[in-house]
Amino acid sequence: METLFNLPQESAWWAWSILLFAALGTYAWRGLGVMLSGKIKQDSPLFGWITCVTYAMVAALVVRIIVLPVGVLAETPMAYRLIATGSALAIMVSKKNGLVAAISIGTLLMIVLGWLDPLSSL
């Protein structure tokens, strides 16, 4: 396995072969889910437990992306991300069906804060 992955890194198909394995590794979870789902009844405690595990997983991922991001988001101060997130949440909770308003304002705030970058002038 290691030799397969240790192709010369400058070769284009080194990257493509990693993509193949990353894609298979990702799909495996989806396929395994389909395979195992036949054994699970929607009204069973097992289903309830898996639902809890799923929500805990996605919440952990989403909060991690906002608080400890990788990529371009990592270059922004945490304060900007928290202000944008907090404002969007406040709008969402304060009125019914405010998803579009909340998400638009959160995103706009992020753009404006990044543009004016008030922290850098302190």
Next chain:
Amino acid sequence: MSQTAQNSTRDALWAGCRDAVGVPAAVLVAGMIGFGALGHASGLSIGLTTATSFFIYALPGQVVFVEMVALGASGFAVALAAALTAARFLPMTLTLVPQIPKADRRRSLYASAHFISMTSWAVMMRDFAHIQASQRMAYFTGFGMTCWAVSTPATMLGYLLAGHVPTPVTIGLVMLNPLFFLLSFTEVRARASRLALLIGGLSGPIVYGWAPGWSILICGLIGGTAAFFLDVALGKKN
């Protein structure tokens, strides 16, 4: 299948496609444009960057892939890290599929499973309760396929736009994704699920600090189990 059942299946498929075009597709397009820009900035080719959306179709894993390939990490490490961030798809699928009647689960479900993403999962968890059980498979297929279909061209667009779009705008587009999911969590009503979201959300960044690769699995299994038993201990809701 009778004529009416066939018609209603087709209607459900179209309803899924239609409902995807709007906030869900916009969220995906924004995220993929941001991701395309990341691929460009990381020095990957447009083909490889775009192909990740087509084949992996899971943004956190794609980001890991691009960053690690750009850093020249070993192939095994990249594939493992990307696959680990995708662990959530197992329980996501396990909570989605049992809501579809057994009669509608054909072999093609293995193909449609590729359309399971954070977006399609979050929307189905919310809306399946209002959709007739017999229409859920068709609705999910239409919705999921539409979301997947817009992702690949959006990634290419993001790659091509990179450098022409001011960085703050790219950052805003990337931020749109986690924001959407966080906001959709506020619509979750069941107490056990809310506890799980709270425990998972709070522990996520902490566990990531000492076990970045495994944090999602750890938070999910331990946090989710804790939430499940806490809900049982709290007893029936008054």
